[in-house]
Amino acid sequence: MGRRNDHSPVEFDKMVVDTVWQWLQNQSASDLSLRKIASLIGYAPSTLVSVYGSYALLLLRVNSATLDRLAQNLAVTDPKAPARDRLLDAALGYLNFAREHPHAFRLIFEHKLAEGQSLPPHFCDKLEAMFGLVEAPLSELRPELSASALHLHARMLWASVHGICQLDIDNKLFLQGAEGQALICALLGHVLDKESQ
The missing domain is CATH 1.10.10 (Arc Repressor Mutant, subunit A)
Structure with a gap:
């Protein structure tokens, strides 16, 4: 020992x-x-x-390291690419990470701390940095959005993409011939085209 x-x-x-x-x-x-x-x-x-x-805090530490790995995976997006492409690259990178590491991906979002315990600031900062990958290009596409509206739209997009990723890795899309990638492309195309009208 x-x-x-x-x-x-x-x-x-x-x-x-x-x-x-x-x-x-x-x-x-x-x-x-x-x-x-x-x-x-x-x-x-x-x-x-x-x-x-505690065991819960140990798993939170692991989740923090997993978020670091996810951030590295998403950082490969070309910062000079058009905003739409950056959003799509980030969403597909998120899906690819979920597919490559489904158990680690699930643990990030299924893990619960003890009642009354909140996430530490450094963990929240990592989550905010991920949202920044959505907010930055979205702000270029929708410059008229206020900061609070941008914040809301970014989380709506992230939640939608996350749901597709979760269903994809659990094989629960229940749509023959549809993959998470096709759904993400359709989602972003629909949302961004509708918002630009």
């Missing part, structure tokens, strides 16, 4: 996050537990609680 001083805090955190990430590449978070993670890394469960505070 490992001891905390066998690894620096940074090494320990990396080991835990990488271990859970590897698990999520093939298996659901519902099959994971504090004991399972402890067993995989060779430490006592109490060490994980001591470091992270």
Whole structure:
């Protein structure tokens, strides 16, 4: 059984996050537990609680790292491309990430903290940065929108794309021959064309 001083805090955190990430590449978070993670890394469960505070906060740390990976995936969009193309690239990048890492993707949005516990500011900042990938090109396409309306429209688009992604990875689109990619293209085309009229 490992001891905390066998690894620096940074090494320990990396080991835990990488271990859970590897698990999520093939298996659901519902099959994971504090004991399972402890067993995989060779430490006592109490060490994980001591470091992270709780299993829920450990998973939040993993989700934070997953958001970093998602942000890197979405950052490949050409910032000089037309606004419509940037929106479409971000939406399709989001879908591709969900398809490549469905268990990690699900965990980000299905994970719940204890009642009364709120998301830490750094986690909220990461979510806001993702919304920024929608807001920036949307503001170019709809310059007449107020800041609050832009905020609302960006979240509406994100929620719509997210729903398609979730249904796609769960094989619940129930539309023969329709893929998430085709639906996202149709959604963005419809919404943006309607708004430009």
